[in-house]
Amino acid sequence: MNDDDRKPTIGDVARLAGVSPMTVSRVINDSANVRPETRAKVEAVITATGYAPDPAARILARAGAGRIGLLYANPSNAYLAEVLAGALSGARAAGLLLMIEPSQAGDPAAERLAVSRLVAGGAQGVIVPPPLGESAATLDAIARAGLRAVVLAAPSRSPGIVSLKVDDRAAAREVVEYLIELGHRRIGFIEGRGDQSASAERRQGAEQAVASIPGASLSVVEGDFTYRSGLEAARRLLAGTPRPTAIFASNDDMASGALAAVHGAGLDAPGDVSVAGFDDTYIAANSWPTLTTVRQPAADMAHEAAIRLARPGAEPEPIRHHLITRDSTGPVPH
Structure with a gap:
């Protein structure tokens, strides 16, 4: 110090x-x-x-003030579980009360109503996970209410909003570079929702890695961060000729769906097709085979978000990603 x-x-x-x-x-x-x-x-x-721990925040909490909110509308229960655990931990550490409010991404009226419910409950700040952190309706409602806000896994759209995110482009590039090191040249990529900047950044990182290797190619299929979309996208990739020897999905839910598609096609992972994901939620460690993925520390990010709301003048710490290699990836088949 x-x-x-x-x-x-x-x-x-x-x-x-x-x-x-x-x-x-x-x-x-x-x-x-x-x-x-x-x-x-x-x-x-x-x-x-x-x-x-900040005694003033604890006094506020005991007095019935010091409340922060968490909005959610993410289709991934695994990701939401990580965020919720971190937000609860951070609020407790700061002596604050956490209010949880569901929203409905893509429905401006529902998004505004969710914010108004937090305001009515006495929230003084709000944690905003994706996809709401890039929703104009949600961000406008937060600004009009005068709430402090921290968005997760999204860039800040306003000087008054703190952003906590990993470098999605660098993380995706690292995954594809790892697959290339294993000998893979035909790589399938399952992109996430188009309304989230992380989707484009992860695609760009994957494209950058492939562009530097002669003979390497990236086949892109769109998903929406759900298991079902990963399953269907992987089926389309596997139906191609020649089929990819590796599939990289933009989150673990879609990667889990890709594993199911590989098995459903009578193929082995990683013997025939390697599969990698992104987030390192509990799905990754409990898949069969266990899933190679990028650890995006969602729980730590949500914890840090609660701390930042309690102490708005503090500088956010950089969020680092880590490549976690497990059993779902291996050398290119010969």
Whole structure:
């Protein structure tokens, strides 16, 4: 810590301890889901820095104020579970109350109503996961209500809105470069929803990786981030001649659908077709075979969003992705 008047934050503790803010929160709240050696490390940093959860936020929460909201309209239950866990953890760490409100993406009236319900419930800020973070109706309603906002996995559309996102283009490029290292040259790509910038950025990253390798090609089929769309998109890719030797889907739900399509065609993954996804939700570790994917730390992002709403002057920390290689990818078949 610098010798100035700034109080240590949960982000400072996490950085010094080499863990995520969510792990620090678990230690503070005496969660059992922390390894003893990690707990000891975090507690040592807390002692050294003098960090303490914001007492003002806790007082507000006890007084019935200090409320933040979470809007959701994401078709992926796996992704939503990650976001919800992180938002709850972050709100608890900041001493805030979390209100959860469903919305309906693509229906401006329903989106405005969802925001108005949060306002009526006393919310002072809102966490906005995709796809609502890029919806004009939702963002306009938030601005009109004067709410602080943090959008997840989307760029900020306003100077007053904080954005927490990974570098989607770099992450997708890394996945395809890994597939190329395994010898794959015919790669299928299942794109996400067109109304989310992450979809275009992931496609661009995949295209950049392929463009640098002579003889490599990328076949693109559109999906909508659902299992069903991944299944149908992968069937179309596998019906091509020659078929791809690897399929990269823009999220784990679609990748899980792609695995089902591979198996349904009487093929082996990764023996005949490698499959990779994006997000590293619980689906990835529980698929058969387990899914190679990009870890987008959705829970940590949502946790950090709650902290940012409690302390609006704090600078958001960079969100890093990680390529997680598992059993669904392997060398190109010969």
